[in-house]
Amino acid sequence: MHNFDFVKPGSVAEAAEALKAEDAMALGGGQTLIPTMKARLNAPSALVSLSGMAEMVGVSGSDPVVIGGATTHGQVAAEAGYPALAALAGQIGDPAVRSRGTIGGSLANNDPAACYPAAALASGAVIKTDRREIVADDFFVGMFETALEEGEIITSVSFPVPAKANYQKFLQPASRFALVGVFVAQFDSGVRVAVTGASEEGVHRWSAAEEALSANFSAEALEGLSVASDGLMSDLHGSAEYRAHLVKVMTGRAVRAAG
Amino acid sequence: MTELSMTVNGKTVTGKAEGRTLLVTFLREELKLTGTHVGCDTSQCGACQVHVNGQPVKSCTMFAAEAEGADVRTIEGMANADGSLSVIQQAFQDHHGLQCGFCTPGMVMTTAALLKENPKPTEAEVREYLEGNICRCTGYHNIVKSIMAASGQDVSAIAAE
Numbered sequence: 083m084h085n086f087d088f089v090k091p092g093s094v095a096e097a098a099e100a101l102k103a104e105d106a107m108a109l110g111g112g113q114t115l116i117p118t119m120k121a122r123l124n125a126p127s128a129l130v131s132l133s134g135m136a137e138m139v140g141v142s143g144s145d146p147v148v149i150g151g152a153t154t155h156g157q158v159a160a161e162a163g164y165p166a167l168a169a170l171a172g173q174i175g176d177p178a179v180r181s182r183g184t185i186g187g188s189l190a191n192n193d194p195a196a197c198y199p200a201a202a203l204a205s206g207a208v209i210k211t212d213r214r215e216i217v218a219d220d221f222f223v224g225m226f227e228t229a230l231e232e233g234e235i236i237t238s239v240s241f242p243v244p245a246k247a248n249y250q251k252f253l254q255p256a257s258r259f260a261l262v263g264v265f266v267a268q269f270d271s272g273v274r275v276a277v278t279g280a281s282e283e284g285v286h287r288w289s290a291a292e293e294a295l296s297a298n299f300s301a302e303a304l305e306g307l308s309v310a311s312d313g314l315m316s317d318l319h320g321s322a323e324y325r326a327h328l329v330k331v332m333t334g335r336a337v338r339a340a341g
Numbered sequence: 342m343t344e345l346s347m348t349v350n351g352k353t354v355t356g357k358a359e360g361r362t363l364l365v366t367f368l369r370e371e372l373k374l375t376g377t378h379v380g381c382d383t384s385q386c387g388a389c390q391v392h393v394n395g396q397p398v399k400s401c402t403m404f405a406a407e408a409e410g411a412d413v414r415t416i417e418g419m420a421n422a423d424g425s426l427s428v429i430q431q432a433f434q435d436h437h438g439l440q441c442g443f444c445t446p447g448m449v450m451t452t453a454a455l456l457k458e459n460p461k462p463t464e465a466e467v468r469e470y471l472e473g474n475i476c477r478c479t480g481y482h483n484i485v486k487s488i489m490a491a492s493g494q495d496v497s498a499i500a501a502e
């Protein structure tokens with residue numbers, strides 16, 4: 083790994099300042115960034131650690147549930163008063179990864195197979211940064227791409243809590259990411275369905291399923307629907323057709339489990 | 342190089358690290374605590390697991406600088422004060438929970454973290470908690486058995502010796 087300056091700011095304002103340096107990057111829990119730096123896919127001049135700021139850590143509120151950007155998956159799993167979200171956090175990676183990885187890091191990276199983007203998009207979460215608030219529908223732009231600007235820091239994420247919700251993940255056993263994961267959230271205003279792991283564009287909503295489930299919240303409502311494999315990922319773990327099939331299967335399971 | 346200071350196995354220690362120095366490198370090369378192993382260096386195997394402020398962490402995937410001021414525990418800090426094996430370590434010995442022993446430091450640290458969170462886990466919970474720990478030798482069976490035994494549960498019904 084190439085060397086870099088390690089910076090540990092004491093406040094969000096200091097962190098934002100430090101991130102103005104050329105080729106500086108923010109360090110969340112490092113569970114993705116450190117492996118990519120070892121592989122020399124990333125070689126920042128400075129890493130600005132976001133782990134030392136109390137203002138960015140913690141879980142509060144009941145609706146919305148507000149989670150600090152530097153809160154670990156383990157803490158969300160243990161403390162979030164939004165059961166489907168807590169369960170999702172408790173299934174990310176393994177226990178040691180959950181002690182370090184953070185929600186802000188996961189959302190900012192927007193891995194096309196990550197779990198948190200599905201929760202944020204299905205819940206209609208609001209991502210708060212050091213500059214503004216971004217609704218989830220505008221936040222996820224494409225594979226590994228978000229609406230975040232250079233040096234922008236996710237300070238917290240605010241999740242409206244649905245009446246019913248569930249996340250079902252078909253595990254890619256080697257990476258423990260989702261081969262396909264589906265988050266279903268039923269609000270009074272309608273149902274939102276977000277799919278991760280499937281599309282080359284990253285996390286996205288499945289609007290046909292949302293319509294069907296808003297009219298009739300049951301797995302049977304999905305029967306007549308099918309998912310096109312165009313634009314879905316294809317790799318050694320599963321073809322685009324296989325993933326398309328899984329999207330429907332996992333959506334059905336999520337609806338059943340949501341009750 | 343900067344000077345880092347942290348508590349490791351109850352003692353305050355200091356040592357030098359670059360920005361890129363991983364916690365496992367700091368432990369092994371600076372502090373000469375070589376009980377923490379590197380099996381993969383890619384976050385998969387868990388041989389490098391230690392506890393940082395009571396939480397299990399893969400020390401190959403954390404910068405040493407992030408542990409500045411932290412309370413770190415490694416396998417060297419797991420035996421009883423008189424040097425005898427802890428309950429967890431003894432259970433691994435009694436139930437043949439290791440063969441080559443390379444994964445064992447991580448297995449013991451993971452077990453300690455699990456039993457703190459869940460003192461009487463089911464066999465399924467043990468297997469799930471071991472998701473991030475790979476063993477090339479044992480086939481896991483006796484590791485699971487050792488962990489169940491360390492939690493004080495009867496393991497006579499769990500498979501054959």
Ligand code: FES
Nearest residue numbers: 380382386387401
């Ligand atoms: S050496 Fe750290 S997980 Fe394998």
Ligand code: FES
Nearest residue numbers: 440441476477478
């Ligand atoms: S005992 Fe050899 S790797 Fe586990």
